[in-house]
Amino acid sequence: MKTPIRLEQALKKLYVAFHNNTLHPECCKQCAVGNILDNKDSWKHLSDLHGDLKLNYVGIVHQNLGRKFNGYTPLELLQIEATFLKACGYKLPLHYKNNKPQNPTNKDSLFNGLSEVVKLLCNMDNVSNIMDYTKLFEFKNKKPSYEIAEILA
Structure with missing residues (x-):
């Protein structure tokens, strides 16, 4: 299964931010959504409170117009941040x-x-959670249930 481009790009940005120590939950440019949106803070105008799941007027307008920001709708961005x-x-x-x-x-x-x-991002794109390692340790009759190649595919 091919990874959707928005998921791939978001994961790369979050990976880089985590390892470069540029991830900060209280900064609108360096939080999860800030990093997904290329360290821009314009997304903060979609709601009145940081971490709120309720769109404000501006957010509702963008949502109703079908606008997407790096592939994500305003509601999805608020879900990610919350x-x-x-x-x-x-x-x-x-x-x-x-x-x-x-x-x-x-x-x-x-x-x-x-x-x-x-x-959440994997769920939004109907992709198995890439961080779910439980399949690595599943077994049946004292043998692994999956080959490593199957899991990594």
Whole structure:
């Protein structure tokens, strides 16, 4: 199965951001969506609150016009960001009074956030979760259920 281009591009950008330490949940240019959208923050105008799943007027207009940003609709972008923030340990929407992690750029926290985002992105494109390693360890009659080539295909 061929990986959809929007998924492939998003994964590459998130991978680079994670490994280059340019992923920051509280920055609209460096969060999950900010990185997917080439470190631009114009997406923040789609809702009134960072981490909110509700489109504002501008977001509704873009959604109703069928606009896509690097392949994603405004609603999909809000879902991606909310998933990332929640998995990183934030109480949504992002607000100074709401709970947040002590160290927002902790690699373990970011990894948890990205794992959930990758799962969501794969789900959006009807692709098996590329981070699901459970097939590697499935067995039947004391033998692996799958050949490694099958899993990596």
